[in-house]
Amino acid sequence: MIGVLLAAGSSSRLGEPKALINLGQKTLVERSLQVLQAPFIDTIVVVLGAEKEPIKVLISHERVEVLESQEWHLGQGNTLSECMRVLAPRKEPILVMLVDTPFVQEKHIEAIIVAHQKNPSQVIISSFQGQSSPPVLIPFEHQHKLYEWKGDKGFGPFWKSHPDICQWISFDEEYRDLDTTEDKKYWQENWDK
Template sequence: MSAGCGIIILAAGASTRLGSPKQLLRFENSSLLERTISCACQTGLGPVVVVLGANAESLKNTIPGKEIITVFNGNWQEGMASSIRAGLDKTKEAFPLIEGVIITVCDQPFITSQLLKDLYNKHKESRKPVVAAAYRDILGTPVFFHRSLFDELNELKGDRGAKQIVNKDSSRLASVPFPMGETDIDTKEDYERLLQNKKA
């Protein structure tokens, strides 16, 4: 029997372009990290794993609930691939029968629990091992990967993340529309724009 679908939240980056941890930026009465964790927990899909790296101690103190699994990626400076591997290793270790994982980030403020559930449900309907969020002409995060692709995820290197797996073979790919996915926070200007649009 499978253990459902894990959700891996990548939160190890140093936010160098922003100048302060973007995970702690406030939006709608909570930090971006807290919002993402809340969405993941509300899905009820399975375990939630948060990968920390830069600023790990200050971030860990903001993580609510004992049910959240945290893992420290000591190699976070190598890029996103190292965080994916760290999160996946922890998930497989704790839940060896897990059916798949959704990999998400915490700098897309409009991620919802329904979107995460839609990704998993699309996999169940289509039987495709990869289900990515679609925005503009991009297929990206959040993205579901079936356990049959775990070995490929473990082979990722550098800062390209999992896009190379998403784009590798269209025959194994499905997608879910996420128009707001193009909003992500990398700079102070991005954050100011987010707050301005919220007021509008």
């Protein structure tokens, strides 16, 4: 299984690279890589675009590969589809996580993997208090459905178009990503991990 960390965006709303923001003693990219060090994830691929050089300096894990997106400036949809196409020859399930979701913990990744083991042909989607969000686990047989994803499209249209192949895992944690200066302030004031 491949764990993919999407960290390619320019963070235009925040005004600084999300991946490099510190929460406690770690940056978001370091923390996300730690969360993805789960059993059954053999390889982690970090997808970079904007600010790739300073982020690369923080990536020192043996199991981590860097994929430099050529389409990151076109939006998350392009970055995601590019990543799926590049990894297609490996024919492995892919678990996708976003770098700006500090509420995601190791226990969430493990629950998603367990759900995948029970239903290996289903796309496993996280639901945080009813908010569907990555991490999302996509079996190889369904990855081609994302090959033509474009623009700022996230996963929402995917699961709305293919509910028959999707399974949701509910978590108690609140969905709150890190997109704005208000979000940054919230997370830095409330971070205790």
